[in-house]
Amino acid sequence: MLVVDYGAQYAQLIARRVREANVYSEIVPHTASVSDMLAKDPAAIILSGGPSSVYEEGAPSTDPALFEAGVPVLGICYGFQSMARALGGRVAQTGTREYGGTTVRVQSAGGLLGGSPSQQTVWMSHGDSVQAAPEGFEVLATSEGSPVAAFEDRERRLFGMQWHPEVKHSVLGQEALERFLYDGAGLAPDWTPGNVVAEQVAAIRAQVGTDRVICALSGGVDSSVAAALVQKAVGDQLTCVFVDHGLLRAGEAEQVEKDFVAATGVNLKVVDAADRFLRALAGVTDPETKRKIIGREFIRVFEQAAREVVEEAGESSAEVRYLVQGTLYPDVVESGGGEGAANIKSHHNVGGLPEDLQFELVEPLRTLFKDEVRAVGLELGVPEAIVWRQPFPGPGLGIRIIGEVTAERLEILRAADAVAREELTAAGLDRDIWQCPVVLLADVRSVGVQGDGRTYGHPVVLRPVSSEDAMTADWSRLPYDVLARISNRITNTVPEINRVVLDVTSKPPGTIEWE
Template sequence: MNTAVIPTEQAPQKVKSYGRLDRQIILILDFGSQYSELIARRIRETQVYSEVLSYRTTAEQLRELDPKGIILSGGPSSVYDNYAPHCDPEIWNLGIPILGVCYGMQLMVNQLGGEVLKADRGEYGKSSLYIDDPTDLLTNVEDGTTMWMSHGDSVTKMPPGFELLAHTENTPCAAIADHTKKLYGVQFHPEVVHSLGGLALIRNFVYHICECEPTWTTAAFVEEAIREIRAKVGEKRVLLALSGGVDSSTLAFLMYKAIGEQLTCVFIDQGFMRKLEPERLLKLFKEQFHIPVEYVNARDRFLNALEGVTDPEEKRRRIGHEFIREFEETSRRLGHFDYLAQGTLYPDVIESADTNVDPQTGERVAVKIKSHHNVGGLPKDLRFKLVEPLRKLFKDEVRKVGRSIGLPEEIVQRHPFPGPGLAIRILGEVTAERLNILRDADLIVRQEINQRGLYHDYWQTFAVLLPIKSVGVMGDQRTYAYPIVLRIVTSEDGMTADWARVPYDVLEAISNRIVNEVKGVNRVVYDITSKPPGTIEWE
């Protein structure tokens, strides 16, 4: 597992300014691929900063951003479709190295005079890559290595000036290049973990072709984020939405380091926290961190707001709305605050993206997975200005930042917990009875995993309550009670995940304790769905 996303070994260096932070940058133009953000993360693993932009970004805008390289993502379209997304054709004349991935390669070929047609046979899953030119992009990539394919179209004719780099059994042009113009295309997805030679290829593009230096470091991020916070906030006061997780806790430490007493941390107890967590959080920040926290008990308010609500998107919208309204009331009570600081991360922004469909063309680019309460759930009349310095970071990047500024390991390594809390781990309507049942079951899951020293083996470990009942028998008597779903997954960044192969004796212990100790539950099941096609959370 790769955890060192923002390395600390390299000293920060002065590079060009890109508006938000000073850094070298490789930009990714997104054509609707669910892997676009994974490409960004893989680039960051090479200690070079990367961001995802719309494919509509013009050549002139790209020139102004002055990236060291550009990557065109994959996507669900075919280049010969009537309304297929196309990039500005002037990007080929920028003199900047470009790598096209899957659809990105096909678009490059199509716009530069080659030919792309529907393949006789699609290619999906693992394929062996046979290398024809082991230099440049494919340096140190082993011949016959496994690469991940997912395409129904293929390049049948390369554009003028291009050479063949590699092929597979079903794809004659699996990798191509115009070495003179530094234009490269690969039909496979080097960014996914199934592509065994993918990271070597990405490193070749970043270091050898784009000539980047490894300047994306924890120290550089912290230094520049603090500078940005101070420049944005000035002398104004800031409210911080504290939940006790690694994101908001890292944010609290970072903001306190940047603006000190201008910061007021507020913990709104919405009633959807896990058992004993509000008490633990307040004690930790007061006694160990010495950062004051304003506690607000809003349990009744949030539970009333969800009365009768069963749709998960509506739950998130209402929770986000109530959070903001509560912060506004707290702001009036404590004095005026101009800014609200949130621990929003890159995956929150990505998964909350609205479906992008042009009603005239039918063009489809990005699809909303789910609205995060702190992104898609925000009201349109938001009074605060937002401060979100972690907005472009992945979860493991946040952990490195937190560790570097002194956050204790018990918080740094804490499993992700959704902002809406247990409200989205109860399918259907959220009631006080269901919350109590789920809290008790969830505590047992965490206790058993912790007692066996397995906590750090998994990305997330939790329980879900389903709004149905089934027949059971306990003590020779019929029962009619809820089922609990166990959800335990492994992941690197939360963008993809696999169900954990938990030892049977651990699952047995959890199941026995829940059905015996939690009143209202008579059945425990285990979710063996990966992400994709599922998501980690059920709602």
Template sequence: MQNELVIVIDFGGQYNQLVARRVRENNVYCEIYSYKIDIEKIKELNPKGIILTGGPNSCYEEGAPSYSKELFELGIPVLGLCYGAQLMMHTLGGKVEKAPVREYGKTATFVNNGVELFDGVEDETTVWMSHFDYISKMADGFEEIAHTADCPVAAAQDETRKLYAIQFHPEVLHTVRGKQILSNFVYKICGCAGDWRMDSFAESKIKEIREKVGDGKVLLALSGGVDSSVAAVLLAKAVGKQLTCVFVDHGLLRKNEGDEVEQIFGPSGDYDLNFVRVNAADRYYEKLAGVDEPEKKRKIIGEEFIRVFEEEAKKIGKVDFLVQGTIYPDVVESGLGGESAVIKSHHNVGGLPDYVDFKEIIEPLRDLFKDEVRKVGLELGLPEYLVFRQPFPGPGLGIRIIGEVNAEKVRLVQDADYIYREEVGKALDKYAEEHDGEAAPWKPDQYFAALTNMRSVGVMGDERTYDYAVALRAVQTIDFMTAESAQIPWEVLQTVMNRIINEVKGVNRVMYDLTSKPPGTIEFE
């Protein structure tokens, strides 16, 4: 499937993936490349537009990431963001210096909405600034099209050469009209038609897989997560019984999840495939006995998964294709396309290809971001509760139990987590009903219960207790790189606390974690 293309050239900005996602939200296909990508490769890709990301460096310093002047002479529209804007000016003869006043955060900005880039944007708008340097002198051919109280060139353009430099970040939600600005760039300036759609993706991908596999045998490690589930459905629709899905239930899943996965993909489900469920909980608990160091737990859980999967693969015999649920962020984080040709194609199965006998890897989702994977899942008819399943770490509840893992602790955290998610879900549904379908402002992007290793004295009835404390976690985040604690209403937390203490035997205390990321992490271990 050949789509029109916009490329993002990354200069080390923290929002590189977000820029590409925002472009794709406009139904325009977008890929990310390192600033080390060769100019000949760019010509070969023949993109409709190029976006230069932000970055932590100063473009005028020796050794700072840069690009040749030829990039701006290709006749392809270029949009520079923050560092990308400064680099454009610096390369073309303008001047960038340390700013007298640093701008950071939400900033009132005055724009010329008579230019194409800002069409539909109010004269005064709020944008997200993050810079130490500023453009003190524009390169020849440029005109200023936006400014702030402290930044004389918040945006500039050379309309003849279709070069645009903006000092702020349109890709983050804090820039109020950021989506409009990026839409203007890809449609009005680059002339894109918007041919990147998930319905056509699923259809063409199924056809492509069918042609590649022929009459071969296919093996997939099914975790029950969004990525592997969508990959399984794509393969099942393409090759049916030629596919075998191995689901390793390590006993560290959320309550009822193992049965839910089997209900969808097993013999009574809607998909014509071979489904193998391995109930390996006791085996995992035995390996984890006495282990309390987080990294050691992770390694044991990952290693044991490989051992179990290997055993099942040997029973199946020779397979032609191994399927992995690798998605685009995995590809980007393993080495950007222009810098490294080696992609971590073994990412999701931790090295399995070294000893599973197969001919080729199939990664049907490697071009998609998570939100796009979800759209494909819905398009294919997967149930919403699975498609919008909350992020869940590979080691599962093993890293939501502080200290040693055993069957009793797993039961405690499963039951507490189930109650928490149920009550938050009810509260979100109630808010939506009362506000014409609007999402609650406190809606968390991820929320779960963890079992602390702390036990404390309590009183239940007339009896003294000495039981565990549960910690509730809920965060709001754009990209999971940073996160803030969600302000769940007090009455919802009170209901959750009462239910957990009354219904989960072995827990007598409930706490709410207010820690942001950084300094904390989203998971506990």
């Protein structure tokens, strides 16, 4: 199913809610032509909300041909108004705005609102409203500021609502989405982790054939699940390459060699490249430059590892064509993937890849959110200790040091990070938060007093966040006693640090990582 994005705040959320209904969804920009949309062979289409007014000059419009294609369509908020206008309805600015919780009156419990109570609380965000429905449409609901708050043409399978069913504040919103998907569009809820595994295994085999493959294994859930999928598909054709780039947290290299290999039996090649990465990062402070350097060096190390894999196998004339990466959908979106997407930051495995890449990429998780990856991992039998590991970025501690990355600064940050992780685990909070980056403000110093003497040390920032998929996040309200233990232990055991601060910024406006 396609979600057409009109610049909506909630376009990603619509796609997620559809997936929660076990129907696969993708997002396309409103600038895509109808022919491009139909080329994807969508089973249904949802038109998202957006910040514009449909009658303003330059506002995004909807080609009426979309509604003649025979594909079921649901318009939400701006998409609802755009549909009404394109089909001959009337949209106007009434002077009555509806923001937040709003009561709608259901006057016809048709297909879209089947079984709905006569009144329900929904979430609105609009200043315009549909005054008259297009010919052939039945008005299903009204509100104080919306004479037409929902409509449908069941014969043509066209539906619309002024409110946002994708947000939790719309009490029966998910039910309305599912009625559109299951009843209005006739879709089956069969997009499950088991089906994802079967589809990806088949796709990997079709792409790779009998060629050799290497996987960029970090030990995190993304690369581990990607490796498990590829191994299920091609078996011994896969060799996992674990690059110790010197930017890891304490104990991570040992965990990868022990836990993942024991659980999967995969072929693992370990490369110690810490000195190489430190040399490449020397003197660099710009975060985008750091990410691109790390991405470039990753690929160069993989290229050398691939040659060694072939040589060790005694196949000197063969080549490794494919590189497996644990790229996720949020990585692609934030790196500017897709038409109309803003480049928020270049993920090392997307925007940070060198242009002269010598591998063809295998990215079986590229269309999945993090929670979906975890579900697939459990389906594959990946150990829970790996599946539920908190996310850790590919560039590692290199983007958690604000300033130049040096061996000394890495050791300081490793020690502080280890304390924070130990205390969170001891408090039983590992599953309650998404992750807790510890950030070293390496180019900042603050005055302190330790042992009755003056200190001039570094501050570190604790960044505990809660999220479903990393597209949005809120800071986690950790218990004060846990925060106190973390702060006391860090300042007592890491002599270079004399101050611990807490980041209480949501995403947006901040990102989860500082760089």
